[in-house]
């Protein structure tokens with residue numbers, strides 16, 4: 001088994017979730033999608049930089065804060081700082097090689113509407 005450790009869990013309510021050192025996907029088809037895989041690997045990098053547990057705490061707090069700012073769950077989710085960085089760069093497959101440390105800090109004020 002090679003890193004990252006990928007699992008399939010069909011009852012997962014989202015496409016995929018990065019829980020370092022695991023990536024859990026709802027369907028095996030997502031494991032072949034380089035953009036989706038890159039997205040989850042960006043979250044792994046963020047998690048390592050924040051020593052894992054603080055990442056989840058900040059992620060959740062950021063989401064709760066966003067629910068007061070944005071009208072719906074999806075927009076609040078897309079505007080979690082860690083998601084902003086991941087969605088902005090997941091199509092760049094070289095991103096993790098070029099990425100500066102704690103690069104999510106550059107996304108604090110970059111609102112997303114998608």
Ligand SMILES: [Zn+2]
Nearest residue numbers: 039043083086
């Ligand atoms: Zn994400």
